[in-house]
Amino acid sequence: MFYSIRHLTRYRYDAPVRESVMQLYVQPKSEGVQRLQSFQVSTQPRAALQAYTDHFGNAVYHFDVPGSHQELSVEAEAEVEMQASAAPPEWVDDSAWAILSDPRTRGEHYDMLENHGLTRATPLLQDFLTERGIGKVADPMSSLRRLNQALFAAFAYAPEETDVDSPIDVALSKRKGVCQDFAHIMIAIARGWGVPARYVSGYLYTRRDGGDRSAPDATHAWVEAFVPNCGWVGFDPTNNVLAGERHIRVAIGRDYSDVPPVRGVFKGPANSELAVAVRVSPAKAPRRRDDFLRVVRPMMKPVSRAPENAADEQHQQQQ
Amino acid sequence: MLSRVADALYWMARYLERAEHSARVLAVKLEAMLDQTPDDAAEAWIRVTGALAWPMSEDVKGSPIDIAQQLTLDKAHASSIMTSVRLARDNARQVRELISTEMWGQINRQYLRLNASDTSLIWAAQPVPFLRRVADDLLLFAGITDSTMRHGEGWHFIQLGRYIERAQLIARLLDLHFGALPPDVPQHVRAPRYFEWITLLKQATAFEAYCKVYTADIGPSQIAEFLIFDPEFPHSIRFAVDRIQEELGFLGPGAAAGRRVQAERLAGRLKASLDYGQVDELMAGDIDGFLRSVQASCKQIHQSVFDAFIGYSVDELLPS
Amino acid sequence: MAEAAHPRPVIVSNRARPGVDRPFADYGLGAAHDEMFLPDGTPRPHAAALYQALTTLPGDELARRQQACEQSFLHQGITFTVYGNEEATEKIIPTDLLPRIIPGAEWDKLEQGLRQRISALNLFLKDVYNDGKILNDGIVPRDLVFGSKHYLRQMRGVQVPLDAYVNVCGTDIIRREDGSMVVLEDNLRVPSGVSYMLANREVVRRAFGDLYRACGVRPIESYGQDLLATLKELAxxxxxDPRIVLLTPGIFNSAYYEHAFLARQMGIDLVEGRDLLVHDNVVYMRTTSGVKRVDVIYRRVDDDFIDPLAFRHDSALGVAGLMNAYRAGNVVIANTIGTGVADDKAVYSYVPDIIRYYLDEEPLLGSVETFRCREPNALSHVLANLDTLVVKAVGESGGYGMLVGPHATAAQRTAFAEKVKADPDNYIAQPTIQLSTAPCFVGSGVEARHVDLRPYLLTGRQTRLVPGALTRVALKRGSLVVNSSQGGGSKDTWVVG
Known part of the structure; x- marks a missing residue:
């Protein structure tokens, strides 16, 4: 199956800004059943793209726009081939728990076991687990499958209720959220069980008629959990499926903040407005900017130097 | 030289010039009061607040001595000597590694003395000697600067700041004495009389130098000629503008010549108006307009220096 | 100020006894090792000259010199900033005039120990940011390293010039009751205080010129050149002719004086984050003549604040994209980012094992016995003995987050115990060590005060150490806390012979 992906991000500022430095996690991976056929990024204003591979093996692009500008856009286009993969088993042997608790396994997957950032367990999470009767069952695979389903059932899909970097408590108390929230909650629970779990940022070829809840014009996020004898298995609690041929992986991290699709800073006293559009199509469909660009809330903050920074400067510890 | 550092040196010099000017204007005025009737004195203080506290002259009130104290010691007033010295020192701290130890020692000592717990007592006992001492200390700083710091680019930024500030301060002070009063000060003030002309000369450290040129014959027209057009007197506008024009050539060595064009054009135009100006024409015509255009030109020169050397946009300078 | 202005003192035959005679009438010799006196009250040989000077100076002369020294500090602006309720005030770090004297032979041994330690710590840092062998071999627990807030994953796999992660290290050394010198803390991030070492030397040499010459004090004035040479080696x-700059958080930072001082000593530009920008992975600074490329940054800005793109996004002190430029090898940052993981107080307790692991040598310098509260047995021991222990939060420095058990009230101990129980991984405890005491001029006489020692080790292609250090002083009688943020002072350190 071939997909073509177009991902457009546009910042508009209400006053001229300068020295924007941007960082992108937008290149689909080329590993396993996923093959990257082509990829390109263009920016406006034009800039030289630099790239490196981060410590999780993700491709990171970055660029800067030193001069004055009032709009900045990034357009990434990729073509990806997805091969069918064998479906993971319904369950694994219950000795898998022992393998997971082995210090060597835990050491190897330290980063994906530790409570971190947005995936930190909270009292509210504990209440939620108790209330819904969610817990470990016979083996890790069955436990995760049930968890995936339980999260799908417990939460309504509702854009605009949470931010990309909201703590899990926001979604837990509202019982609503989007893919990032569900992924963070699932990760927190899985890690609590001793199952290494990681955040996956990517794209979904959405099939609304197939029961998907995800908005088709957004980036997607789901979870990969390490199951002994199976390796990393993708779970998508937003859509109550296991990640498969329609899930195009871009980056993995401990949580959203490790791998935001686009992040940046700029100088200048301005507010920014962000618009994002994503289209994943199985064929090279005609693409027009206007019919799929939509405005979301501002998410980029200026780095400014105000007198109150005195406190910041003082805040640094003296050794 | 780092742009931020040049900016700090420039502002350090401006604040010091401002403090020195304030100290002298206040000291001379307080002394002159002894020879004037109380009413005259109170009215004439409008010229002092108009020259020093502007544009916050409304905030300074009370008896002459109250006004003088506020303009000297009030930490909250943006134009007080206290504030100017503090800001000068803050800027000096920014460039501590660049200025000489002697310079830092002098400005720091002065700052500490002004902030000592007994300052207001010393002030109250003898305000005029207090102000004289402040002015002397600031002159000393200028001397230390000239003889201990390399006369490199940083020094030129200091000179530029000093003379841009000075040209504006003198122009403003003259504006309060010649022609109509500036619109932003109370208008019920009599035209200056003999005493006040002498006071004006002294406030510009010009009395003795003036007498050498014009003898003790005190007249507004000669005073205007001296303080505006004299090419050799350091507190004349023309002298200051000559220095400004010279200093511009030393900024940003190696920078593309195009970047200083705007500042040089402005300074050249201002200089020409002083080189070829005539005091009779001014006195007969629009001396207010002239003095205000001097102040406006200085502001424009300041802005164009900032745009060219300090706050410039980097994109055309970077390799692509 | 010169001593020659005063009549040459007559040497007094009956010696002044500590605790009895002036000026030592209030000098207490206790359980601590004293840097000047043997337990029986006779002066140690290396301190004899200073002892003699003190016993023969006229009573008010010391006070006069002390005052001159403080004036000199204030006027030079050798101050740190204290932020209070209303406005910031500038204070001098109180400097004690009396030099602390260390015999040359002892110093040489200390130097060997420090060199060994920094070699091992640099190897450790390279390992934990690359292969993690020491973690795989179970010598240091993985979670201790990966769980440290100072372990920065962005540094994994990043090539560090000469593998020298820590270029400026300010190790805190203390002398125990038995006279041995041991390491209390490795400061591997942005250690400060070296300007005080140099400034103290200047004023003390002026105050005790004759004594200074007579003692044959080893010079420390090359520190600035050594630091510059180290930074050059890294390029x-x-x-x-690489362009080297010193990056400061700015004049509001309490160590700003030091940043300006060092920049001046080295003749390099003192820059703030707003002076720099990164374009296409190259760092530039804004000058009046246009933008100029920067090659080496001696940074005095903490990791968290140094690049708002990579670390704290709200930081206005750093340079966006700096980490990218560093990763690309286009700029040197000293110290490297992420070194704090090795001076974590819990990792500290493993340093002897770290030295054995990488160097296959026995540690030359001792450490202080450390209870890791993360281990259940240690935790219960610590909670049961709070009144005798010093408990510290592992990731903190500067004397913050710390309980000195014997000096705390019962209520303070109870409150602290709760904190430890809530987050045991975050705490370690050590026995309360009576730091050695040294003579300090206090009011009218000379009294004993607890001191530590911070030498500054520079590492590039080679490791350099000037023979001197900052001796920090706990100014309150009996206090064991020497940090300047907690009211400590400092004194000059003379390595003699």
């Missing part, structure tokens, strides 16, 4: 593969 491997850069242009022949």
């Amino acid at each position: 491997v593969g850069f242009r022949d």
Whole structure:
């Protein structure tokens, strides 16, 4: 199956800004059943793209726009081939728990076991687990499958209720959220069980008629959990499926903040407005900017130097 | 030289010039009061607040001595000597590694003395000697600067700041004495009389130098000629503008010549108006307009220096 | 101020006894090792000259010199900033005039120990940011390293010039009751205080010129050149004359004086984050003549604040994209980012094992016995003995987050115990060590005060150490806390012979 992906991000500022430095996690991976056929990024204003591979093996692009500008856009286009993969088993042997608790396994997957950032367990999470009767069952695979389903059932899909970097408590108390929230909650629970779990940022070829809840014009996020004898298995609690041929992986991290699709800073006293559009199509469909660009809330903050920074400067510890 | 550092040196010099000017204007005025009737004195203080506290002259009130104290010691007033010295020192701290130890020692000592717990007592006992001492200390700083710091680019930024500030301060002070009063000060003030002309000369450290040129014959027209057009007197506008024009050539060595064009054009135009100006024409015509255009030109020169050397946009300078 | 202005003192035959005679009438010799006196009250040989000077100076002369020294500090602006309720005030770090004297032979041994320690710590840092062998071999627990807030994953796999992660290290050394010198803390991030070492030397040499000459004090004035040479060495593969700058958080930072001082000593630009920008992975600074490329940054800005793109996004002190430029090998940052993981107080307790692991040598310098509260047995021991222990939060420095058990009230101990129980991984405890005491001029006489020692080790292609250190003083009688943020002072340190 071939997909073509177009991902457009546009910042508009209400006053001229300068020295924007941007960082992108937008290149689909080329590993396993996923093959990257082509990829390109263009920016406006034009800039030289630099790239490196981060410590999780993700491709990171970055660029800067030193001069004055009032709009900045990034357009990434990729073509990806997805091969069918064998479906993971319904369950694994219950000795898998022992393998997971082995210090060597835990050491190897330290980063994906530790409570971190947005995936930190909270009292509210504990209440939620108790209330819904969610817990470990016979083996890790069955436990995760049930968890995936339980999260799908417990939460309504509702854009605009949470931010990309909201703590899990926001979604837990509202019982609503989007893919990032569900992924963070699932990760927190899985890690609590001793199952290494990681955040996956990517794209979904959405099939609304197939029961998907995800908005088709957004980036997607789901979870990969390490199951002994199976390796990393993708779970998508937003859509109550296991990640498969329609899930195009871009980056993995401990949580959203490790791998935001686009992040940046700029100088200048301005507010920014962000618009994002994503289209994943199985064929090279005609693409027009206007019919799929939509405005979301501002998410980029200026780095400014105000007198109150005195406190910041003082805040640094003296050794 | 780092742009931020040049900016700090420039502002350090401006604040010091401002403090020195304030100290002298206040000291001379307080002394002159002894020879004037109380009413005259109170009215004439409008010229002092108009020259020093502007544009916050409304905030300074009370008896002459109250006004003088506020303009000297009030930490909250943006134009007080206290504030100017503090800001000068803050800027000096920014460039501590660049200025000489002697310079830092002098400005720091002065700052500490002004902030000592007994300052207001010393002030109250003898305000005029207090102000004289402040002015002397600031002159000393200028001397230390000239003889201990390399006369490199940083020094030129200091000179530029000093003379841009000075040209504006003198122009403003003259504006309060010649022609109509500036619109932003109370208008019920009599035209200056003999005493006040002498006071004006002294406030510009010009009395003795003036007498050498014009003898003790005190007249507004000669005073205007001296303080505006004299090419050799350091507190004349023309002298200051000559220095400004010279200093511009030393900024940003190696920078593309195009970047200083705007500042040089402005300074050249201002200089020409002083080189070829005539005091009779001014006195007969629009001396207010002239003095205000001097102040406006200085502001424009300041802005164009900032745009060219300090706050410039980097994109055309970077390799692509 | 010169001593020659005063009549040459007559040497007194009956010696002044500590605790009895002036000026030592209030000098207490206790359980601590004293830097000047043997337990029986006779002066140690290396301190005899100073002892003699003190016993023969006229009573008010010391006070006069002390005052002159403080004036000199204030006027030079050798101050740190204290932020209070209303406005910031500038204070001098109180400097005690009396030099602390260390015999040369002892110093040489200390130096060997420090060199060994920094070699091992640099190897440790390279390992934990690359292969993690020491973690795989179970010598240091993985979670201790990966769980440290100072372990920065962005540094994994990043090539560090000469593998020298820590270029400026300010190790805190203390002398125990038995006279041995041991390491209390490795400061591997942005250690400060070296300007005080140099400034103290200047004023003390002026105050005790004759004594200084007579003692044969080893000079420390090359520190600035040594630091510059170290920074140059790191610019491997850069242009022949690399542009080196010192990055400061700005004048509001309490160590700003030091940043300006060092920049002046080295003749390099003192820059703030707003002076720099990164374009296409190259760092530039804004000058009046246009933008100029920067090759080496001696940074005095903490990791968290140094690049708002990579670390704290709200930081206005750093340079966006700096980490990218560093990763690309286009700029040197000293110290490297992420070194704090090795001076974590819990990792500290493993340093002897770290030395054995990488160097296959026995540690030359001792450490202080450390209870890791993360281990259940240690935790219960610590909670049961709070009244005798010093408990510290592992990731903190500067004397913050710390309980000195014997000096705390019962209520303070109870409150602290709760904190430890809530987050045991975050705490370690050590026995309360009576730091050695040294003579300090206090009011009218000379009294004993607890001191520590912070030498500054520079590492580039080679490791350099000037023979001197900052001796920090706990100014309150009996206090064991020497940090300047907690009211400590400092004194000059003379390595003699």
